[in-house]
Amino acid sequence: MGDVFRKVERKGSSSVKWDYHVQGDQVPFTIADSDYASPKCILNALTKRVKAGHFGYSKNGDDYLEAIKNWYHKKHACEIQSKWVLPTSNVLTACKIALESIGYRGDRVIIMPPVYSSFYNLLENLERKIVCCDLINDNEKYRIDFVKLEELFKRGNHILLLCSPHNPVGRVWRRDELEKLSELCAKYSVTIISDEIHSDFILGSNKFISMLEFNEVHRQLYVLSAPTKTFSLAGLLSAYLIVPDENNRNSCQKTLTRNCCSVVNILAATATKEAYTNPEAFEWVQKQNEHILKNYQTVKEYLAKYLPEAKLPEQEGTYVLWLNLKCLDKSSAEIVDLLAKGGVLVNSGKSYGADYDGYIRWCVACSQKQLKEGLKRFVRVLGAGKKR
Ligand SMILES: Cc1ncc(COP(=O)(O)O)c(C=O)c1O
Structure with missing residues (x-):
């Protein structure tokens, strides 16, 4: 399953997420746009139609x-x-x-x-x-x-x-x-x-x-x-x-x-x-949901270990996570900026509503490897619950 949801190279593909937001080696978890390939049966159907x-x-x-x-x-x-x-x-x-x-x-x-x-x-x-x-x-x-x-x-x-x-x-x-x-x-x-x-x-x-x-x-x-x-x-x-x-x-x-x-x-x-x-595409969706759940659990584990004051709702659906980082006593803009400097791009909670300063949104439709790299950087910047 890990294989199916491995990262595809998106840089240089006119990707909004990877070519227009990213600087240097930053890893984006912003736009709700997955970073792995479509199911094979769809790629085959498209190839046949192009041919x-x-x-x-x-x-x-x-x-x-x-x-x-x-x-x-x-x-x-x-x-x-x-x-x-x-x-x-x-x-x-x-x-x-x-x-x-x-x-x-x-x-x-x-x-x-x-x-x-x-x-x-x-x-x-x-x-x-x-x-x-x-x-x-x-x-x-x-x-x-x-x-x-x-x-x-x-x-x-x-x-x-x-x-x-x-x-x-x-x-x-x-x-x-x-x-x-x-x-x-x-x-x-x-x-x-x-x-x-x-x-x-x-x-x-x-x-x-x-x-x-x-x-x-x-x-x-x-x-x-x-x-x-x-x-x-x-x-x-x-x-x-x-x-x-x-x-x-x-x-x-x-x-x-x-x-x-x-x-x-x-x-x-x-x-x-x-x-x-x-039916292959149908099964792929089931697997994708298992993969998203695993990614959610990985984020939860990292937070429990390195930033236990952070709050995360139970994830029932979607592939975007909503993190309450008010424990850091910083605005969303400050958090987004600090993370960007540390190589991780996320969305500011404030763009989802005026009262959500101190929140960020994190898209987890990516490989486990990419997610863990992002979390490692996140922890380096904000971990141990330190107020900076
Ligand atoms: C709830 C919701 N509606 C609509 C969209 C955008 O859909 P489309 O790209 O088809 O306009 C998004 C994309 O993130 C979304 O999350």
Whole structure:
């Protein structure tokens, strides 16, 4: 298994993570972008398609839509119809499309910090007003603040951008939590945009529940997802919206057409179909989750040994870890800077929410060797709990 998740050389490959962020011999644990190769069956399918030697106009036909439907069935035991699926380039585009189909500039959109930093940029660029309903942090166990959420709904905030599983705190929302959420949204006519891009990274005995399971309770639902994080394919660009309601879907399709972004390119579509239908790719995902869990445990062991005051939530899903380093009495910016000087790149907690100074985010979708090198450097810079 270690072999499967060995590091591939990414320097010199136009990688955002390795060619645009790194200086000298720094090791990056920043962008949620894995540092090992895609499954062999996908590489073979791509090679075969490249060998065909032509890349003319193509369409995402029934086989492509069926592949996504079958993945939701096989991976998540969730039944969807292939006609609900609308292809597009990436999840942030899908989110833009959903927002533009639902409403207008000036709309208030609820998010739950600490949350994926690009949600802030996207909403600001689209001139939406960000309304925060921070997660409740109960000693690094995060949960939804339903009381505050209901107050916000009562005050007329009618769009919720959900991150499920939640980047960066690693929560996999349970069925009872999502059921409560969908009932509350139905009661106040709140539209849910559920970003499920991390849904294939589910650790241990946790189970991913798609918001689509509550589609009968609440029809105002837009689910966004992609095979890109799961299978190391982000540079190819492949994503989709799943919109069960016909009127909403038609409106989304019009917005996609108006924005000229309603097609997944031929190589991305080839990779997506292979990823979602080949049993080898399915098994690879299971192994990847075991590998991520092992990496999480390695980080936990290092922290317990060298920086026991640091706090780390139980990791239920995703491949990003959320470290509370408030014990160091430093800002996130100072910690990020110290680590960068010591050869390790991580994300500042503050980019996920104003109140998260002293936190950092660490992506562990890498080989054990790379992780341990990063941890060795981390310990050299911040270890033994010293206040510097
Ligand atoms: C929750 C979440 N949504 C969306 C994205 C971006 O997806 P895409 O590259 O398909 O726009 C990320 C990437 O880190 C993410 O973590």
